[in-house]
Amino acid sequence: MAETQKIFGASIKRKEDPRFLTGRGNFTDDVKLPGTTYAVFVRSPHAHARIRSIDSSAAKALKGVLAVFTGKDLADAKVGSLPCGWLLPGIKVPPHLPLAADKARYMGDAVAVVIAESPYIAKDAAELVDVDYQVLQAIADTEKSLLPAAAQVHDQAPGNVCFNWSIGDKAKTEAAFKSAAKVVKQRIVNQRLIPNAMEPRASLASANPATGDVTLWVTSQNPHVHRLLIGAFVLGIGEHKLRVISPDVGGGFGSKIFVYPEECVVTFASRKLSRPVKWTAERRESFMADAHGRDHVSDAEIAFDENGKIVGLRVKTIANLGAYLSTFAPLIPSYLYGTMLSGVYDIPSIYCEVTGVFTNTAPVDAYRGAGRPEAAFLVERMVDLGARALDTDPVELRRKNFIPKEKFPYQTAVAFVYDSGDHHGALEKALEIADYRKLREEQAQARKNGRYLGIGVATYVEVCGPAPSQAAGSLGAQAGLYESANVRVHPTGAVTVFTGSHSHGQGHETTFAQVAAQELGIPIENIEVVHGDTAQIPFGMGTYGSRSAPVGATAVYLSLQKIKEKARKIAAHLLEANENDVVFEDGKLSVKGSPDRFKTFGDVALMAYLAHNLPKGLEPGLEFNTFFDPPNFTFPFGTHIAVVEVERDTGQIKLERYVAVDDVGNVINPMIVDGMVHGGIVQGVSQALWEAAVYDENGQLVTGSMMNYTIPRADDVISFETARTVTPTPVNPLGVKGAGETGTIASTAAIANAVMDALAPLGVKHIDMPLTPGRIWDAIKGR
Amino acid sequence: MTSVTVTVNGASKTHQVEPRLLLVHYLRETLSLTGTHVGCDTGQCGACTVLLDGAAVKSCSLFAVQADGRSVTTIEGLAKDGKMHAMQDAFWQEHGLQCGFCTPGMILSACEILERNPRASEAEIRTGLEGNLCRCTGYHNIVKAVQAAAQKAR
Numbered sequence: 032m033a034e035t036q037k038i039f040g041a042s043i044k045r046k047e048d049p050r051f052l053t054g055r056g057n058f059t060d061d062v063k064l065p066g067t068t069y070a071v072f073v074r075s076p077h078a079h080a081r082i083r084s085i086d087s088s089a090a091k092a093l094k095g096v097l098a099v100f101t102g103k104d105l106a107d108a109k110v111g112s113l114p115c116g117w118l119l120p121g122i123k124v125p126p127h128l129p130l131a132a133d134k135a136r137y138m139g140d141a142v143a144v145v146i147a148e149s150p151y152i153a154k155d156a157a158e159l160v161d162v163d164y165q166v167l168q169a170i171a172d173t174e175k176s177l178l179p180a181a182a183q184v185h186d187q188a189p190g191n192v193c194f195n196w197s198i199g200d201k202a203k204t205e206a207a208f209k210s211a212a213k214v215v216k217q218r219i220v221n222q223r224l225i226p227n228a229m230e231p232r233a234s235l236a237s238a239n240p241a242t243g244d245v246t247l248w249v250t251s252q253n254p255h256v257h258r259l260l261i262g263a264f265v266l267g268i269g270e271h272k273l274r275v276i277s278p279d280v281g282g283g284f285g286s287k288i289f290v291y292p293e294e295c296v297v298t299f300a301s302r303k304l305s306r307p308v309k310w311t312a313e314r315r316e317s318f319m320a321d322a323h324g325r326d327h328v329s330d331a332e333i334a335f336d337e338n339g340k341i342v343g344l345r346v347k348t349i350a351n352l353g354a355y356l357s358t359f360a361p362l363i364p365s366y367l368y369g370t371m372l373s374g375v376y377d378i379p380s381i382y383c384e385v386t387g388v389f390t391n392t393a394p395v396d397a398y399r400g401a402g403r404p405e406a407a408f409l410v411e412r413m414v415d416l417g418a419r420a421l422d423t424d425p426v427e428l429r430r431k432n433f434i435p436k437e438k439f440p441y442q443t444a445v446a447f448v449y450d451s452g453d454h455h456g457a458l459e460k461a462l463e464i465a466d467y468r469k470l471r472e473e474q475a476q477a478r479k480n481g482r483y484l485g486i487g488v489a490t491y492v493e494v495c496g497p498a499p500s501q502a503a504g505s506l507g508a509q510a511g512l513y514e515s516a517n518v519r520v521h522p523t524g525a526v527t528v529f530t531g532s533h534s535h536g537q538g539h540e541t542t543f544a545q546v547a548a549q550e551l552g553i554p555i556e557n558i559e560v561v562h563g564d565t566a567q568i569p570f571g572m573g574t575y576g577s578r579s580a581p582v583g584a585t586a587v588y589l590s591l592q593k594i595k596e597k598a599r600k601i602a603a604h605l606l607e608a609n610e611n612d613v614v615f616e617d618g619k620l621s622v623k624g625s626p627d628r629f630k631t632f633g634d635v636a637l638m639a640y641l642a643h644n645l646p647k648g649l650e651p652g653l654e655f656n657t658f659f660d661p662p663n664f665t666f667p668f669g670t671h672i673a674v675v676e677v678e679r680d681t682g683q684i685k686l687e688r689y690v691a692v693d694d695v696g697n698v699i700n701p702m703i704v705d706g707m708v709h710g711g712i713v714q715g716v717s718q719a720l721w722e723a724a725v726y727d728e729n730g731q732l733v734t735g736s737m738m739n740y741t742i743p744r745a746d747d748v749i750s751f752e753t754a755r756t757v758t759p760t761p762v763n764p765l766g767v768k769g770a771g772e773t774g775t776i777a778s779t780a781a782i783a784n785a786v787m788d789a790l791a792p793l794g795v796k797h798i799d800m801p802l803t804p805g806r807i808w809d810a811i812k813g814r
Numbered sequence: 815m816t817s818v819t820v821t822v823n824g825a826s827k828t829h830q831v832e833p834r835l836l837l838v839h840y841l842r843e844t845l846s847l848t849g850t851h852v853g854c855d856t857g858q859c860g861a862c863t864v865l866l867d868g869a870a871v872k873s874c875s876l877f878a879v880q881a882d883g884r885s886v887t888t889i890e891g892l893a894k895d896g897k898m899h900a901m902q903d904a905f906w907q908e909h910g911l912q913c914g915f916c917t918p919g920m921i922l923s924a925c926e927i928l929e930r931n932p933r934a935s936e937a938e939i940r941t942g943l944e945g946n947l948c949r950c951t952g953y954h955n956i957v958k959a960v961q962a963a964a965q966k967a968r
């Protein structure tokens with residue numbers, strides 16, 4: 032296996048890159064169909080307003096305008112509400128029509144759509160749609176939404192409460208706090224972020240009036256989920272009549288999981304007009320109407336015994352869900368958050384209560400880490416605050432409280448069973464790379480010289496690879512979370528892999544081909560990976576939660592095993608050998624002990640299709656499908672260390688070094704994993720230092736463009752030092768855990784811990800993010 | 815309607831266009847050169863970067879008529895005789911792209927940086943790329959790619 036062993040685990044250049052490098056990618060907005068018309072949405076400028084009437088006569092009169100549809104038109108046509116795919120006990124799910132009919136509930140809520148022959152005409156016409164709004168009092172603030180005087184977003188959700196959820200043993204946790212030697216409390220805000228994938232969302236629907244078929248190109252991370260939800264719940268189109276294609280997608284980070292109003296409306300309009308209808312978001316629309324992320328306000332308490340062992344963690348969180356429930360909104364601040372509050376620590380008692388609230392803001396859903404960054408930030412800040420209160424080194428305190436290696440699989444106090452882990456291993460490696468001891472010496476020296484150097488450590492664990500369908504179902508999922516893969520071997524031995532995972536930057540066309548090349552011992556050039564088309568792929572749950580490798584690639588692997596088994600049967604027959612004596616290595620099927628008696632994989636594939644000489648009873652063809660439902664989630668972990676310097680006179684923060692040691696189990700392509708870690712780190716740094724979505728008290732989005740919402744640029748950040756430890760997961764045969772989100776999950780806390788460490792001599796303990804110079808300055812001045 | 819004549823990737827093109835037609839839409843819609851992307855509407859993201867008479871410009875911030883009589887290079891025009899430009903190859907080698915959406919603009923800006931300063935330092939490369947946003951890569955490998963291309967040109 033010398034040759035092929037190198038493929039799995041090798042930093043192979045990506046197969047998909049040449050088309051992107053030469054400008055021949057095929058993004059949704061690049062798709063051109065004859066006779067295409069263009070949609071522009073009319074959006075509410077108010078956060079909360081009753082729609083008294085809509086006069087579209089002037090818009091309709093404009094030359095080139097084909098139609099204007101309003102919420103009433105959709106309601107009259109019996110268009111359904113956008114469904115919510117995760118339900119918690121007692122949850123309120125108010126209706127969400129693709130176009131608001133009675134009230135607009137956030138700035139940017141779509142109330143009408145104009146369809147015209149050109150995007151320029153559509154835009155002109157949208158300006159002419161006259162909406163008579165009765166402006167209502169709005170509520171945007173997370174905490175204030177629960178005040179009795181707050182505006183009510185939905186009649187169905189009194190007091191703006193969408194759900195109350197809790198996890199953990201309340202009584203046990205209370206007892207732990209009563210007997211604790213030290214309790215540390217902190218209010219922790221995890222501010223709202225706006226995803227801003229570089230490709231704005233887009234959709235193009237093309238209805239064929241002759242057949243009744245509709246094809247929808249859409250920027251989706253999960254085209255089959257889009258087909259199911261749009262077809263079955265919103266527009267009533269059978270899946271056999273709706274084809275969803277998600278071609279090249281320019282980043283998603285969660286924001287392209289969800290079914291949004293726009294793709295439903297263009298599909299509706301295309302069927303009405305019998306013309307293709309295209310919509311491409313302008314960036315200002317992405318800011319207003321893409322699902323946002325985070326937005327928690329929490330009160331956290333951590334309890335220690337006299338030896339510095341954590342004995343309890345108690346958390347009360349208010350999670351802002353925005354104006355409507357986005358597709359997976361309830362899941363994020365519950366089972367992806369409260370369940371991760373044990374972090375990497377052996378904590379005997381944890382109790383967490385979450386109140387999900389409606390506000391007049393854009394819907395909030397999964398974004399880059401989704402729930403886990405919020406949990407990791409809270410836990411890692413609390414541990415650092417604990418270290419400060421106990422006057423011990425934060426690394427020492429962590430070591431003392433880690434889940435010991437021999438305790439895996441580890442049952443946390445908050446539902447999950449961690450599959451595997453070696454937290455000491457990752458920590459020690461990171462400390463060594465950073466040279467922690469030397470850094471502390473440098474810091475001591477710097478302090479003497481009046482310089483504020485800070486070292487921040489974050490030791491994290493996250494949950495990936497959703498999910499065991501049965502477990503997910505019992506927690507409220509309205510879908511299963513397996514993945515499918517179809518592997519088709521062609522008569523010449525070339526292979527097409529059809530996967531239900533979807534790549535929007537992750538590089539599946541390469542990594543999944545690596546898995547196949549490894550298993551079949553054939554050149555990677557002979558393998559094509561197809562994703563993102565419901566007409567070609569049997570089924571799929573898509574890509575999010577770092578699930579493509581652990582769930583999607585495993586499905587590919589399992590189909591390959593079936594291929595190999597059948598190939599072995601055919602080879603045994605052709606070689607007149609016993610099937611058990613056939614060895615499949617380096618693309619050859621040979622008889623054990625006589626390597627000269629062999630058939631190539633190509634020979635076998637050809638015979639599978641010629642079928643002139645197959646074992647009795649074996650059907651022709653060489654193609655298998657697998658649905659893989661994982662037995663558990665996976666739990667990547669690691670240690671990140673940040674070094675910063677805070678300039679006392681300006682509050683400016685300079686990033687000096689960043690070390691990331693991650694354990695994502697086995698790695699298919701280290702280059703790709705490193706790349707995802709880099710991107711994640713920058714997102715986490717950015718949340719700690721710069722990014723924040725801000726609504727004013729009237730619900731106006733103040734940070735509505737790239738001019739006032741900070742997206743980090745190349746000169747804002749540095750190069751990173753990445754490394755790995757490898758603890759394979761037992762959950763899947765590849766031993767892979769998922770690597771898409773680790774960077775984001777660890778880095779926000781690492782940076783915040785570093786800045787607070789820098790400011791420790793000034794007595795500053797905690798500052799809410801983003802840690803802007805103004806906030807630092809205020810904290811230094813004791814304001 | 816106004817007539818514009820632009821040399822695009824070496825070939826002269828003449829079209830009647832609306833005066834308000836943006837250069838990026840002229841490239842994408844009129845010429846079907848969809849490698850030039852639109853990532854924002856405020857001239858902030860650089861996804862639409864092309865070379866206008868050799869200088870990197872944001873084609874979303876220019877009208878097609880402003881390119882009249884001038885020469886535009888888009889990402890489609892960078893490879894020569896089926897062979898990738900050294901910068902394209904460096905981005906491939908160093909994994910300077912993930913989703914690929916920012917890539918065309920990033921590569922053209924990077925070409926201009928090295929054109930002006932073949933010995934650009936990491937800091938100079940970072941400053942030079944300041945007008946191009948990438949949400950996937952964290953810039954680490956993009957910077958490495960530009961450094962690698964510079965190294966190779968020496």
Ligand code: FES
Pocket residue numbers: 851852853854855856857858859860861862863872873874875
């Ligand atoms: S499209 Fe963003 S700068 Fe041109």
Ligand code: FES
Pocket residue numbers: 229281282536910911912913914915916917947948949950951
């Ligand atoms: S590679 Fe996706 S935005 Fe740069």
